[in-house]
Amino acid sequence: MISPSAALAVPATGAPSLSDLLSAGREHYRRGEIRSAIAIFQAGLALAATVSIGVAASSVAADLHAALANAFMLCDDIASAAENYKAALRLAPHLVACWCNLGIVHQRSGMTQDAIALYLEALRRNPAHRPSRTNLVQALVATRQFTIARTLLLELLEETPDDAELRSGLGKICFELGDSGEAIAQFERAVALAPAQSENIYWIGAIRQARGELEAARAAYARAAQVHPILLRPAVKSPPAFRVLALFAPFVGNTPVEFLFKDCGYETSILSLLPGAAPDLGLLARETDVVVNLVSDADQGATVLPLATAIARRLGKPIVNDPEKILRTTRDATALALAGIDGCRVPHTVRIAAGEALPASLDLAFPLLARQAGMHGGDVFEKFEDAAALDAFLAAQVDHDRYVIDYIDYRSADGFFRKYRFLFVGEEILPYHLAIGDGWKLHRDSTEMVRHVWMQDEEEHFLRAPEEVFDAAHYDALRLIRDRIGLDYFGIDCGLDRDGDLVVFEVNASMLVHDQNPEFPYKDLYIRKIKLAFDAMLGRFARTIP
Secondary structure, three states, X not given: OOOHHHHOXXXXXXXXXXXXXXXXHXXXXXXXXXXXXXXXXXXXXXXXXXXXXXXXXXXXXXXXXXXXXXXXXXXXXXXXXXXXXXXXXXXXOOOHHHHHHHHHHHHXXXXXXXXXXXXXXXXXXXXXXXXXXXXXXXHHHHOOOHHHHHHHHHHHHHHOOOOHHHHHHHHHHHHHOOOHHHHHHHHHHHHHHOOOOHHHHHHHHHHHHHOOOHHHXXXXXXXXXXXXXXXXXXXXXXXXXXXXXXXXXXXXXXOOOOOOOOOXXXXXXXXXXXXXXXXOHHHHHHOOOEEEEOEOOOOOOOOOHHHHHHHHHHHOOOEEOOHHHHOOOOHHHHHHHOOOOOOEEOOOEEEEOOOOOOOOOOOOOOOEEEEEOOOOOOOOEEEEOOHHHHHHHHHHOOOOOEEEEEOOOXXXXXXXXXEEEEEEEOOEEEEEEEEEEOOOOOOHHXXXXXXXXXXXXXXXXXXXXHHHOOOHHHHHHHHHHHHHHOOXXXXXXXEEOOOOOEEEEEEEOOOOOOOOOOOOHHHHHHHHHHHHXXXXXXXXXXXXXX
């Protein structure tokens, strides 16, 4: 039924035609009255169902479905949008924009390969259709087909060389392809074309930091902060469900959120905690519903976490991953916090301050592990069989704090090592990946899993039914770990020894979650669950506002 307000746009004399209803709905849509537009489009389709459909009426009905789908997209009802785009294409398969928009629906639903096929169909019908070309580039990037994406992007830039957004996109692709010099050049061109877009300057800072050009990186970050200390990511719907302020600190470890903050129903503002930055906290408080602290490494962020705490407290909003709790997640503090959990083996960990040698009173039982504080993955991290080798390593890293860690043999009965990752998201404990290899120092991306179907099958089984790998006692231990750590979002890397005990390797909020897994498509469903759980958790925090 057409609402009273919507009916005002329908001709008052005689029964409205399909064309009348299409025009009326479009007028409400143009004015931002989306619900009224939806009601009119639906009335038009109801009328179309009662009349004999000729060529002209079929064309108008297709346009009604397409217009209704566009309106549903604005309301973030992508299921209804997909249904109507498909209905429009059944009536009028020549509607190139519908093929493109249906591709967008699939891409937002996580079905990127299907989206690529739809964009290609649109381009088969109209090779010059620019929205399909630009969206195809985004989909190719999402599936890490960077070389093809770069070729298409260069073609688009030949047509519009002064398009700052395309320059920025090319910078990101060049970075992914390992051409950091060209990436910086493209971002610099984007900055010249659109000086107010601070994101491109932040990218320059991040790439220069990764290249070890620290002074240039600091200059870029400072320049970005002068342009705008806040990096805004709009919601995919209007109005946004709520507003998030994320606290980010260059040069220290941060929670990776490129995936988590993608395609969100909430608006995200990222505040860089840089020297000299003086954000208007009163304004931020009025425009923020939830604060998310991204500074996640207690070692690297020791000096900036108190600043994050002060800002979060002054804003007076609910805080995800309170900075004060992050400070208590160093490796040695975590080992103490998790000691004594039944069925859980947490390696004893000793921190050795920079400039200090191994304490003579320390009772050593080899083999031992040692690593530089603040490092993750396999960087500056080795296993030692005797005191001489350990002493040499510690001496080489004397300018940094270091950890000496008990080694726990977690080799499985078949001779392989297995490292599992879970994400704690609020009250949920969700599997993320399994790494299988023949060495103790396991990293998912450096394993041979892409070559072995049995490894992939085992990982898929873990993701689908983790309770068949980790029993009730293991989950009791995981829940106790969650409670003792006390963060709202963090990860754990763990294993199972031959006695079935849980072995803890690492617990922190710095663990990477991403959806770039074209070689392991079975992971997509389970990674999407982490994203949905994260968004739902933020929504719960937003609803706690008085």
